[in-house]
Amino acid sequence: MKKETRVIHQPTIVLPQGNEPLVGPIHRSVKYTFPSLEAARTPEARLHGFDYSRDANPTTRQLEQLCAELQGREDAVCVSTGMAAVWLTVLGNLTAGDRIVFFLECYRPIRTMIRERLVQLGIEYAMLSVHDHDAMAEVFADERTKLLLFEAPTNPMLQVPDLETIVGLAKANGVSTVLDNTFAGLHNHGQFEIDFYLHSLTKYSSGHGDVMGGIVIADRKRIASLKPWAINMGATLDPGAAYLILRGLRTYFLRYRRHSDSALQIARYLAANPRVDRVFYPALESDPGYRLAGRQMDGCGAVLSFNLAGDRQQAWRFIDALQLFATTSSIGSTESLVAPVRLYFARDLSDDEVERAGITDGTVRLSVGLEHPDDLIADLEQALDKAFS
Amino acid sequence: MGFTTKQIHAGVTPDPLTGSILTPVYQTTTYVQDSVDEYLAKGYSYSRSANPTVHALELKLAVLENGDACTCYSTGMAAIQAVVQAALNAGDHAIVSDVAYGGTYRLCTKIYERFGVEFTFADTSDPRAVKAALRDETRLILTETPANPTLKLTDIRAISAIASDRGVPHAVDNTFLTPYFQRPLELGADIVVHSTTKYFDGHNATVGGAVITKDKRWDDAIRFVQNATGVIMSPWVAWLTLQGIKTLSVRMDRQSANALAVAEFLQEHPKVVRVAYPGLKSFPQHELAAAQASGFGAMLWFEVKGGVAAGKRLMDAVQLCSLAENLGSVETLITHPVTMTHADVEPQERARVGITDGLVRLSVGLEDVQDLIDDLQQALERV
Numbered sequence: 001m002k003k004e005t006r007v008i009h010q011p012t013i014v015l016p017q018g019n020e021p022l023v024g025p026i027h028r029s030v031k032y033t034f035p036s037l038e039a040a041r042t043p044e045a046r047l048h049g050f051d052y053s054r055d056a057n058p059t060t061r062q063l064e065q066l067c068a069e070l071q072g073r074e075d076a077v078c079v080s081t082g083m084a085a086v087w088l089t090v091l092g093n094l095t096a097g098d099r100i101v102f103f104l105e106c107y108r109p110i111r112t113m114i115r116e117r118l119v120q121l122g123i124e125y126a127m128l129s130v131h132d133h134d135a136m137a138e139v140f141a142d143e144r145t146k147l148l149l150f151e152a153p154t155n156p157m158l159q160v161p162d163l164e165t166i167v168g169l170a171k172a173n174g175v176s177t178v179l180d181n182t183f184a185g186l187h188n189h190g191q192f193e194i195d196f197y198l199h200s201l202t203k204y205s206s207g208h209g210d211v212m213g214g215i216v217i218a219d220r221k222r223i224a225s226l227k228p229w230a231i232n233m234g235a236t237l238d239p240g241a242a243y244l245i246l247r248g249l250r251t252y253f254l255r256y257r258r259h260s261d262s263a264l265q266i267a268r269y270l271a272a273n274p275r276v277d278r279v280f281y282p283a284l285e286s287d288p289g290y291r292l293a294g295r296q297m298d299g300c301g302a303v304l305s306f307n308l309a310g311d312r313q314q315a316w317r318f319i320d321a322l323q324l325f326a327t328t329s330s331i332g333s334t335e336s337l338v339a340p341v342r343l344y345f346a347r348d349l350s351d352d353e354v355e356r357a358g359i360t361d362g363t364v365r366l367s368v369g370l371e372h373p374d375d376l377i378a379d380l381e382q383a384l385d386k387a388f389s
Numbered sequence: 390m391g392f393t394t395k396q397i398h399a400g401v402t403p404d405p406l407t408g409s410i411l412t413p414v415y416q417t418t419t420y421v422q423d424s425v426d427e428y429l430a431k432g433y434s435y436s437r438s439a440n441p442t443v444h445a446l447e448l449k450l451a452v453l454e455n456g457d458a459c460t461c462y463s464t465g466m467a468a469i470q471a472v473v474q475a476a477l478n479a480g481d482h483a484i485v486s487d488v489a490y491g492g493t494y495r496l497c498t499k500i501y502e503r504f505g506v507e508f509t510f511a512d513t514s515d516p517r518a519v520k521a522a523l524r525d526e527t528r529l530i531l532t533e534t535p536a537n538p539t540l541k542l543t544d545i546r547a548i549s550a551i552a553s554d555r556g557v558p559h560a561v562d563n564t565f566l567t568p569y570f571q572r573p574l575e576l577g578a579d580i581v582v583h584s585t586t587k588y589f590d591g592h593n594a595t596v597g598g599a600v601i602t603k604d605k606r607w608d609d610a611i612r613f614v615q616n617a618t619g620v621i622m623s624p625w626v627a628w629l630t631l632q633g634i635k636t637l638s639v640r641m642d643r644q645s646a647n648a649l650a651v652a653e654f655l656q657e658h659p660k661v662v663r664v665a666y667p668g669l670k671s672f673p674q675h676e677l678a679a680a681q682a683s684g685f686g687a688m689l690w691f692e693v694k695g696g697v698a699a700g701k702r703l704m705d706a707v708q709l710c711s712l713a714e715n716l717g718s719v720e721t722l723i724t725h726p727v728t729m730t731h732a733d734v735e736p737q738e739r740a741r742v743g744i745t746d747g748l749v750r751l752s753v754g755l756e757d758v759q760d761l762i763d764d765l766q767q768a769l770e771r772v
Contacts, residue, residue, distance in 0.1 A: 004757035008719050009709065030586055030593045031713040036705045037725060040712065052714060053596050054464045054586075080463040081437050083619030096479055096505040113617045121504035122479035202418050210416045212436050214619065232495045234466025236596055238623035244416075316425040329435050330419035340425050 026243040027058045055231050059239040063246050067205070068217050070252075071181070071197050072190030075223035077230050078215050078237040082182060082200025083109055085214035089178050089196050090114075090149065092229040096122030098146040101139055103130040103161075105154040105357055107180070108345045114149075115348075129356065130154055130161045133169065140173035151180040152189060152296075153289065155331075156305055156345045156365045157358050158280040160289030163192045163296055183331075185256050188297050195222060202330065204301070206248040207255050209333030211241045255370060259302035259332070262376065263368040269377050270306050275384050277307040280358070303331050305341060305365045310387065312361035315340060318387035319364060324371055324379040336369035336376055392453070392569060393638045400448030401631065412445040414628045438616050442624035446631050447599070450589075453568040453634075454581050456601035458608035460615045461627060465564065465584025466492045467620035468598030469531075472560050472580055473497070474618070475610040476529040479505030483529040484522045486513045486543060488536035488742045490562070491731045510738075513543040514674070519551055527555065531582075533562040535678075537716075538690055538726045538750040539743045540565075540665050542674040545681055549577030558607060564588070564717070569641045570684035574603045580611075585622075587717025590633040591640050595626040640719065640755060644687035647761065648753040654762045655691045660699075660769050662747075664691040687753040688716060697746040699772050700725055704749065706768035709760060716752035721761055724750040 001009070015021075032050040034040035040051065050056050060078050068076040079085050090113075094100060102114060104127055114125050126139045130150065139145055148170050152161050163179075170177045171193060178196040181189055185204050189197070199205060201213035214237070216226060230236075260283065267281035279286075281304035282293035293300055308315050319327055325338035339345070341363035346354050354360075368376065390398075401412050417440075420433040433439050443461050451459040462468040473496065477483055485497060487510040497508045509522040513532045530552045534543040545561060552559035560580035561573035567588045573581050583589065585597040602608040615621065622630075645668070652666035664671075667678035668685030678685055693699040704712055710723040714730050724730055727746050731739060753761065 002757040002760055004755075005709065005760040008754060008756050028594045030590075030596055030718070031711070031715045031720075031722070033711050033713050037701050037712065037728060038705075041728065054466065079619075080467075080621050080623070081619030083437060083617065084463070084621075085619075087618040087620075091500065095503050109617060117474070117614070117617055120478040121506075123504075206418075209418050212418055212621065212623065228495075229500065232466060232492060232500055233470050233618075233620065234462070234464030234468075234492070234598065235618070235620045236463045236467075238463070238595075238626050240625040241623050320424040320426075326419075326421040327423075327425060328419040328421050333418070337419070343425065343428065 024059060024062055027239050029053070053239065054234055054236045057239045057242070060237050060242040063242045064215070066246065066249060067186055067199070067215050070186035071217045073197065073217045074220040076215050076217040077223055077227055078213060078242060079230060079235040080214065080237055081212050082198065082202060082214040083113070084235040085198045085200070085216050086110060086149070086180065087113065088226065088230055088233060088235055089198060089216050090118065090147065091233070092226045093147050093176055094123055097144065099124040099126060099142065099144045100147045100149060101126045101128060101136070101145060101175070102149045103128055103154065104353055105130045105157055105159045106151055107155045108348060110149065111348055130159050133162070133165055136166065136169050140169055140175050145173070145175055147176050147178060149178045149180070151183060153183050153282055153293070153300070155183060155303070156339070156341050158282055158289070158303065158305055160282045160292045162292055163189065167192050167194060183301055183303060184297055185299070185301060186252070187256070188299070201245050203332030204252065204256055206245045207251065207333060208248055209330065209335060211244040213237050213241050213245050255334070256299055256301065258370055259368055260299040262373040263300065263302050263304050265373045266366065266368055266376060266380070267304050269380070273384065275309050275388055277309045277362070280305040301332070302368045303365065304368070305363055307360050308362035308364060308387070310362050314387045315362040315364055318383050321383035321386040322379055324376055325366065331367035333367070334370045336371055337367040339365045341365050395452050396569070396637050397635050399452035400445045412442055412628070412631065415441045415624050436624070437619055437621055440624050440627070443622050443627040446627040449631065449634060450583070450599050451601055454563070454574055454601040455568070455572050456574050456581065457604055459599055459601045460608065460612050461585070461622040462598035462600070462615065463620050463622055464596045465582070465586060465598035466496065468582050468584070468600050469493055469562070470496060470620065471611050471614045471618070472531070472582060472600055473501060473529070474614040475607070476558060477501065477506045480526060481528040482507045482509070482524050482526040483531060484509050484511050484513070484519060484527060486532045486536055487511055488539045488541050488744070489533045490537045491733055493531070493533070493562070495733055513548060514541050516544065516547040516551060519548055523551070523555060527557055529560065530557055531560045531562070535565045535667060535686065535688065537565065538724070538730065538748065540667060540688060540690065541743070542667065542677050544677055545573050545576040545578055552579070553577065565688055566682050566684070566686050567637060567641060569638050570686060571682035574601070576681060579603050580607055585630050586715065588637060588641060590630050591636065591718055592633055593715060593718040593720060595629050597622050597626050597630055641684060641687070643755055644753055645684050647755070647758045648687040648689055649685070650758045651751065651753055651761055651765065652689050654765065658769060660694050660772055662692045662694055665689060688750070689753065690748050690750045692745060692747045693749065693769070693772055695747070695772065697727070700747040700749050702772050703768050706771040707764055708767070709756060709764040710751065718752070719755040721754035721756055722752040726750055
């Protein structure tokens with residue numbers, strides 16, 4: 001063999017049995033070879049083998065199996081972002097003429113996707129309130145309704161849906177349920193009979209604000225039927241991203257607990273502050289979702305919202321005065337983040353819808369990071385002073 | 390500025406903070422705003438919507454294709470999906486090359502037909518067939534040239550003229566030739582699609598896709614889909630692709646020269662029935678190939694005497710050529726479309742478009758060409 005050829009067909013290092021790396025490698029290769037055409041065509045190779053990285057990748061597969069296990073389901077498929085997970089699940093479960101149900105109290109890009117794009121593919125929608133069980137019962141009973149897409153707790157106002165009631169209503173009417181479980185995390189809500197769990201892995205799973213990813217988790221049959229859609233859409237997760245998320249997950253439980261503890265301390269501080277009208281955080285005893293969250297969730301996470309007792313100008317001045325909270329979207333990273341809710345998450349809503357969602361010009365969303373909570377509270381205190389001086 | 394200069398410098402400016410000649414990998418999800426009032430003042434808020442490393446690649450690709458703007462994706466299929474999404478609604482119709490990558494065919498028939506979009510798979514090498522397929526509802530013409538795997542060519546100028554007469558965008562999948570050899574936007578097309586997995590990366594190390602548009606209107610519509618459906622490219626993949634592109638012209642020149650040598654060898658071999666390579670005089674559309682592109686690429690196919698059985702034996706006998714269904718990398722890859730890339734296409738449809746059972750596709754790599762010829766020689770002897 002000439003050296004020009006050798007540089008392309010490089011030596012392979014075969015690891016001796018029992019001498020494997022503790023942490024799996026990043027499988028960057030796009031292609032996987034087979035010894036023969038027949039070997040590539042066996043049922044085993046087609047089901048569990050690796051061929052082309054858009055279809056399946058060993059590093060990504062490791063992440064899929066871990067997340068499925070944490071969520072208490074059989075299988076999963078990873079995609080490039082959380083929104084790609086939403087898009088894949090919605091598209092894969094609908095046909096022109098079907099109706100999708102979602103809630104006013106949800107992440108803005110989901111409303112945009114449905115109201116500006118999905119309708120053009122012949123899909124109808126009903127946008128209800130997460131607490132309106134009567135309206136759900138009515139819409140679910142219509143046989144065109146095929147899918148419910150929802151969050152628990154909701155983003156950005158932390159409303160806690162009654163999962164037992166909602167899932168029961170959906171099941172009784174043959175409506176499939178898709179729960180964006182990003183805020184609650186991989187360890188929550190597995191006890192409900194939900195058909196598809198979605199996560200933005202960008203948030204608590206990666207945890208370090210450095211990587212984007214999404215996942216759909218379900219039983220084996222549902223993932224098997226969704227997988228060809230993922231391949232055809234090409235919404236593949238980068239194996240390098242999968243590796244970073246696997247690393248992030250090693251501290252998942254430590255982080256989620258600490259996020260939850262610090263967020264509760266901050267929620268209590270804000271609830272006792274006269275410059276704050278109302279705090280939305282389901283672990284807070286005064287929150288309307290407190291009992292429900294206590295029953296169905298283990299820990300409420302990093303995110304809380306609150307209404308300042310002031311106008312938009314004061315809210316923006318408050319946000320700009322914060323030193324430790326960075327002004328930006330996203331949640332669930334090691335750093336504390338802050339976002340003006342109406343500007344970032346309600347631009348598409350009418351004044352009436354904004355009011356029904358409980359949002360005011362003074363609504364602020366925090367994602368409480370892993371800094372010391374005393375430092376965070378001191379930062380909030382000085383920013384409140386500046387905003388109201 | 391020459392193409393080879395642009396492939397090195399376009400889109401990339403030294404990092405203002407450190408002078409780093411390469412754009413850093415911005416491995417971050419979110420961007421801090423200076424104040425609420427200055428939201429998006431620097432152009433970045435969240436990496437699903439925009440990322441500086443990915444943006445550098447988008448700028449480079451837009452320059453190389455001589456387009457206005459570019460968006461990058463998780464895969465080539467995600468790029469095609471974004472174009473289909475942006476152009477087509479329920480009730481619309483599209484004309485697609487009847488010979489196209491199997492994934493494109495599946496995207497149309499398995500996903501979009503379910504949402505009331507209709508497709509005509511037409512022989513786009515014949516402008517009359519494209520004209521005949523036009524309907525009042527036609528909103529997109531999507532071609533692939535050379536087509537995968539038959540290498541049938543579409544006359545980009547002729548189809549673009551038909552499309553522009555009707556105010557319908559013409560999107561061209563330019564993966565096989567890359568802008569180094571062929572620039573569809575200069576020939577009248579409106580949109581170019583790429584699987585960057587192939588020649589742009591070139592090293593079999595990433596999967597990715599890109600869409601380059603001639604005008605901003607299409608870029609806006611496509612960018613909306615990219616952001617809403619989240620099928621984005623990761624910054625790490627963008628960085629690797631930026632590096633790969635710097636040797637694009639060198640690889641393309643050498644791989645094309647290797648392909649021509651291999652094609653000439655196969656043409657003379659008694660066990661080979663047919664060879665198709667646009668650079669061969671015997672190729673039926675050789676003149677069109679020479680007229681609309683400055684090179685012939687590194688993809689070829691041939692048919693071995695003895696049909697499927699002989700084709701399979703050959704595939705198993707090769708040593709250097711890897712049995713793998715990618716293309717465009719430095720490694721030479723060999724594929725049997727009927728059992729691999731086009732297995733999902735109906736047999737009658739395959740026969741109609743010329744994908745015969747014995748057809749073997751070769752993506753010629755960067756190895757020493759004599760080693761490749763020796764490998765094919767020994768494999769053919771064992772057939």
